[in-house]
Amino acid sequence: MKRRTTTIGLVAAAITLSAAACAAPEKSNSSAGSTNTGGGDQTSGDYMTKLIADAQKEGQLNVIALPPTWANYGNIIKAFESKYDIKINSKLPDTDSQTEIDTAKRLKGQGSAPDVFDVSQAVALANTDMFAAYQVQTWADIPADNKDPEGKWVNDYGGYFSIGYDSAKVDAPANLDDLLGSGYKGKVALNGDPTSSGSGVAGVMMATLAAGGTVDDLSPGVDYFKKLNGAGNLIPVDVTPATIESGQTPVVLDWDYLNAAETKALPSWKVVVPDNAVLGGYYFQAINADAPHPNAARLWEEFLYSDEGQNLWLAGGARPIRADAMVKAGTIDEKLYGALPPVKGTPVFPTVDQATKAATYLADHWADAVG
Amino acid sequence: MSTAATRQRNQTVTRWVVLLVVGVIFVIPLYSMFQYSTRISPQNPSTWDSWKAIGQNDQLRQAIFTSLKLAGLTVLGMLVLLVPTMIWIRIKVPWALRLVEFLCLLPLTIPAIVLVVGLDNVMSWVNYLVTSGPLALTFPYIVLVLPYCYRALDAGLSAIDVATLSEAARSLGASWTTVILKVIVPNIKSAVLSAAFLAVAVVLGEFTIASLFFYDNMQVVIALLGLENSNVSVATSLAALMFGVALLFTISFIGRRPRQEVES
Amino acid sequence: MAARRRIGASLGLAPFLLYIGVFLLVPTLVVFVHAFQTNDTPAQFSLDAIRQLNRSATLKITKDTVLLSISTALIGAVVGAMVAYVVSTANQDGLLRRFVTSTCGVLAQFGGVALAFAFIATIGNTGVVTGWLNLEDTSWLFSLKGLTLVYLYFQIPLMVIVFLPALDGIRPQWREAADNLGANTWQYWRHIGFPLLLPAFLGSALLLFANAFATYATARALVNQGSPILSLKIGNSLGNEVSGSQGNLAASLALEMVVIVAIVMTLYALLQRRTSRWLR
Numbered sequence: 033m034k035r036r037t038t039t040i041g042l043v044a045a046a047i048t049l050s051a052a053a054c055a056a057p058e059k060s061n062s063s064a065g066s067t068n069t070g071g072g073d074q075t076s077g078d079y080m081t082k083l084i085a086d087a088q089k090e091g092q093l094n095v096i097a098l099p100p101t102w103a104n105y106g107n108i109i110k111a112f113e114s115k116y117d118i119k120i121n122s123k124l125p126d127t128d129s130q131t132e133i134d135t136a137k138r139l140k141g142q143g144s145a146p147d148v149f150d151v152s153q154a155v156a157l158a159n160t161d162m163f164a165a166y167q168v169q170t171w172a173d174i175p176a177d178n179k180d181p182e183g184k185w186v187n188d189y190g191g192y193f194s195i196g197y198d199s200a201k202v203d204a205p206a207n208l209d210d211l212l213g214s215g216y217k218g219k220v221a222l223n224g225d226p227t228s229s230g231s232g233v234a235g236v237m238m239a240t241l242a243a244g245g246t247v248d249d250l251s252p253g254v255d256y257f258k259k260l261n262g263a264g265n266l267i268p269v270d271v272t273p274a275t276i277e278s279g280q281t282p283v284v285l286d287w288d289y290l291n292a293a294e295t296k297a298l299p300s301w302k303v304v305v306p307d308n309a310v311l312g313g314y315y316f317q318a319i320n321a322d323a324p325h326p327n328a329a330r331l332w333e334e335f336l337y338s339d340e341g342q343n344l345w346l347a348g349g350a351r352p353i354r355a356d357a358m359v360k361a362g363t364i365d366e367k368l369y370g371a372l373p374p375v376k377g378t379p380v381f382p383t384v385d386q387a388t389k390a391a392t393y394l395a396d397h398w399a400d401a402v403g
Numbered sequence: 404m405s406t407a408a409t410r411q412r413n414q415t416v417t418r419w420v421v422l423l424v425v426g427v428i429f430v431i432p433l434y435s436m437f438q439y440s441t442r443i444s445p446q447n448p449s450t451w452d453s454w455k456a457i458g459q460n461d462q463l464r465q466a467i468f469t470s471l472k473l474a475g476l477t478v479l480g481m482l483v484l485l486v487p488t489m490i491w492i493r494i495k496v497p498w499a500l501r502l503v504e505f506l507c508l509l510p511l512t513i514p515a516i517v518l519v520v521g522l523d524n525v526m527s528w529v530n531y532l533v534t535s536g537p538l539a540l541t542f543p544y545i546v547l548v549l550p551y552c553y554r555a556l557d558a559g560l561s562a563i564d565v566a567t568l569s570e571a572a573r574s575l576g577a578s579w580t581t582v583i584l585k586v587i588v589p590n591i592k593s594a595v596l597s598a599a600f601l602a603v604a605v606v607l608g609e610f611t612i613a614s615l616f617f618y619d620n621m622q623v624v625i626a627l628l629g630l631e632n633s634n635v636s637v638a639t640s641l642a643a644l645m646f647g648v649a650l651l652f653t654i655s656f657i658g659r660r661p662r663q664e665v666e667s
Numbered sequence: 668m669a670a671r672r673r674i675g676a677s678l679g680l681a682p683f684l685l686y687i688g689v690f691l692l693v694p695t696l697v698v699f700v701h702a703f704q705t706n707d708t709p710a711q712f713s714l715d716a717i718r719q720l721n722r723s724a725t726l727k728i729t730k731d732t733v734l735l736s737i738s739t740a741l742i743g744a745v746v747g748a749m750v751a752y753v754v755s756t757a758n759q760d761g762l763l764r765r766f767v768t769s770t771c772g773v774l775a776q777f778g779g780v781a782l783a784f785a786f787i788a789t790i791g792n793t794g795v796v797t798g799w800l801n802l803e804d805t806s807w808l809f810s811l812k813g814l815t816l817v818y819l820y821f822q823i824p825l826m827v828i829v830f831l832p833a834l835d836g837i838r839p840q841w842r843e844a845a846d847n848l849g850a851n852t853w854q855y856w857r858h859i860g861f862p863l864l865l866p867a868f869l870g871s872a873l874l875l876f877a878n879a880f881a882t883y884a885t886a887r888a889l890v891n892q893g894s895p896i897l898s899l900k901i902g903n904s905l906g907n908e909v910s911g912s913q914g915n916l917a918a919s920l921a922l923e924m925v926v927i928v929a930i931v932m933t934l935y936a937l938l939q940r941r942t943s944r945w946l947r
Contacts, residue, residue: 038674045685052693055524056531099630106631123617125630128906135615138523144617152908218792218806225892228907268809268892274633274784277446278439279793297446297633391909399724402893406846418753422767425750425823429774432820435788435795436781488683495676501936503680504870505929506687511877512928513695514898516905517921520701520914521694546690551775554829554874558867562836593759594832600772601828608776610884622779629780637788640781644773651769 080169083334084116086327092119093328096146097132099125101273101293103189104348111344112335118328128229129155133162136320147329149318150188152230154387156316160184163318166330168337173357178314187314188336189289189350192305192375193231193238196291200300201282207306208242208256216265216283222257223271223286226394233390234311235285236398237382242309247382250393258401268402273297287313288373292349303349308377314353339363433641440638453638463624463639467646469537470621473544474606478599480545481552486595489556490587493565507553510546515611526616537618540609547612548605552598559594563587600651607647695925702918706911716915720923725900732880732896733927735811739818740875746819747826747875748868754827755834768831771824778821783888786817809889811896817885822875829874833867865942873935877928897924 087093093112100106109120121144124131129151139145149156149163165183178187195205202219205211211220226232240246240253260266267281275281277298284291291303317336319329335341342352343365351372358364382390441450457463492499522543529539565587572586588595610622621643629636702717704710719725750767757764790796790805797805807813837860845855883898894900897920904917 038678041678041681045681045688048685049688049693051528052525052689053697056527101630121617124614125627129908130912131906134905134912138520142527155908155911158911218804222892225894225903226909227894228903228909230908233909264804264806266892267806268890269787270780270783270888270891272629272633272780272784272888274439274629274637275787277444277633278784278788278791280787280791282792297444299445387909395910399893403895414753414756418756421750421753422763425746429770429820429824431796432782432785432789436785438795439784439788484683484686488680491676491679495679499677499680501932503683505932506691508873508877508928508932509695509925510691511874511881512925513698513921514881514883514901514924516883517698517901517917518694521697522690524697525690525694542690546687549687550874550877551825551829554870555832557870558829559832559836561867562833591832593835597768597772597828597832600768601775604772604776607773608778610779626780637781637784640784644777647773648766648769651772652765655765655769 080334083327083331087118087325087331088116090118090325090328092121093325093332094121094123094144094147094323095332096122096124096135096149097127097129098122098150102348103289103345103350104293107347108336108341108344111340112332115335116331118331133159136162136322140322143324145320145322145324147320147323147325148332149316149320151316151318153313153316153382153384154230154391156185156318157384160318162321164321164323164326164329166319166333168333170337170354170357173354174337175353175356178353185316185318186337187353188317189345189352190312190314191287191289191350192373192379193234193311193313194286194288194291194303194305194373196276196284196286196294196301196303198276198279198282198298198300199302201279204302205283205304208239208309211265211283212259212263213265214263218264218267219281220260220265220283220285221267221269221271221275221281223284223290225398227391227398230313231286231290233387233394234287234313236394237380237390238285238306238309238311241311241380242306247311247380247386248389250390251397254394254397254401261402266402276301289349289351292373303373305373305375310375310377310379312379312381314381343368433644436637436641440634440641442634444634446632447634453632453634454642456632456635457639457642460624460628462619463621463628466619466621466624469619470607471650472538473540473620474603476538476541477544477548477606478602480541481548481598481602482595484545485549485552485556485598486588487583489553489560490565490569490583493560494569504553504557507549509550511550516615519612519615522612537613537620540613540616540618540620543612544606544609547609548602551601551605555597555601556591556594559591559597560587563590596655599654603651603654604647607643607650698918699922699925700918701915702922704915706913706915710915713915716913716919717922719916720919725920728895728897728900729923729927731811732898735814735818735896736876736879739815739822739879740872742815743819743822743826743875744830744868744872747823747871748830748864750823751827751830751834755831755837759835768828771827773824775821775825775828778882779884780888782817782820782885786813786820786889811890813889814886814896817889818879818882822879825878826871826875830867830871833864833871837863862942866939869935869939869942873932876931880924880928 098105098109109122112118113120124135132146132149132151133155136146160180163184167183171179174186180186197205203215222232222235224230224232226236236250236253236257237247239256240250243252243256245252257266269275269281271281271284271286273294276284276294288303288305294301317333319326319333323329337354339358342354342358345352346365346368349372355364355369440453443450447453488503492503526539529542533539568586568590569582572582577586607621609620610626613620614623625636625639625643628639701710703712703714705713705715754764754767786808788794790802790808792805794805841859842855845859881898883902886896886899887902890899894903901917901920904913904920907913
């Protein structure tokens, strides 16, 4: 008797353990069957009306990695929710672009998978098979270099890498070399580790340009940070609004729109793009090919690329991709546009090949520079 | 004065000196947090604004309830899982002690960001069979608290002779439930309390797994607040600590012996 | 028969083992299998990730993590044991003990960005203590030295909480017996107190070691450049926007961490066996 109970018990245990290694059957995905309006005729006058209706039927939108103070996403989300009565589920607001893709892969087929992505260049171009093609109504306004010919991705906003500093705590740095001075001891921070974070790489590239080099060879940039670290000026702390406002990091190297967001909380915070060391970068917008709410995703993109959406990004200090077309059409918010930090010098936008080369170089040399 | 009385007085003096020195050192970082949260800034125009904002946040209030429910369920689950198992090992299967000890140390060794990939499938089953709401986190949380609770319970069980006590009770006709609940547990009260404390504290402080599975527990909401307003987030973290202390303090009164009972 | 009794007795462990199996072991195995694979889909067998553990940079990181964990475990264990001792001499039902244990319980789990900021606000550039003591340069906070200090903030309370039940097990009768035999305080502790408490002390120190070993969020908030410890290197391999996610490297590093803890545990078990021999 006991032996039979033991055997049954062991078999049951084996089944349970094997099941634990496999995924459970999926509960019916409520929007799995919704048809993609985007496949229809976009030029018809009813297109937007139909898209809005279909999106509202889905009722929700899953977004990921959109911090409220990143290019004014907090207000963008609120504006979209109140305009279309669609609830936005914003998860993992503080995570990076690669995790966006990894999460979409993890949650594939589930109702909580992200619908849309806002990712950096390297991540976007390496994962185009995850994206669904879609061209927004204002597609023609976007320069050819900033969109995928098939429509799989499109740049949404861009910025230049900058020096943000608290004018009440440190002297205004005119360029990167100034930061090597003794007045900046223990005060300079770079947002992100260049071996894993896109903004970190951009920082090293900006330093390379400032030292007179090109982004094909990042050694001048890494040398700069080695010097900065050796002087005791660079601190490896993770930059947060708290570290900036408390005075722990009175100088932060980051994208200009991210630095600009701090001025609201700290009025003495200023942003400057160094002359002739202008490192530019765009972010990439895409729709998840397995989006649980495909119509809401398309409506979201329509909203982002409408004049209202683009101006909301501008309010966050980012340069919206349709800026040139909107200036010509007079629909841009003149005050905000004029308030962007001036830029002297030709902007450099690294290509994918340059970025890949940079990644290898940094993987081999960064740890020594800041160790 | 007798030796015992001198010793008592020395102990009292030592106690207060040590606790005061350590206490002051430990309070300083908390005081710094407090100072920052009440600092006047554009986001905190008046001293107590950040603290007031805590009470006005609905999402935070809901998240606190969620975390409390999770804490309660996790403590129960942990006690039901661990206490009988650890007693059983000491009585019947002593050779398994080191194995179980190692298994209970494993959850601490594997970082949550790595484990979450493997937990995906298991959690999908929990969502399918039990619930897809935040209380599903109870199951991984019970595993998460194992290292701490095992150690606390082990310290208590090592101090008493479990084998003899249970043998004596069994020979007097007690069932295993009686042995566990009425004989062993009262003798390891402080260990059970320590284990419960740790379980509650771990659950209230847990962030990674909840955020990666998209649940809004207390720490996830606090982190979200931190992205928008640094004063409020520091105030909330400090408030969460004080809340935790108050909660554990209250829990420590459970199972208090009524005055009339005679001390063993 | 002894064998059947053994199996019967082991069945009592079944619920525990099944729960651990489903919620810990299977997820762990799923992860560790990936340590022996490539990162593409479909993944193929490869020892690349394991080989990367042998690179000099990774070995240095491993060594530094072990040293950091050992130092915070030992200091935390000693200081925590002292605090636990003075608490155990207080009234068991008293308010002091309740308050101290509640505070220790909460602080033992205090970590991450909030703890890091508490220290930044204390000894950072504009910290409270930096102002009081007029400290010149406190950027050592953002190095392994600083991490040691910050880790102690939760290691000491953790020790208090897990070691206290052992101290509660000390019977006053033992002290009385020692007094009657003419022992002084030092002799009592050396021959009776310490040996009896050693097993629990070592076990708690082991817990502190593993606790420090796996700490991630606190370290990341303070040292976000260079990944000088294992958990940071794992984080660097996963959310990597620059070179893409290297899940197999993260898995192999996690596997290495488990192996190291297993080795430490084996040493601990041997030490326990040796020191508790006379207790039987």
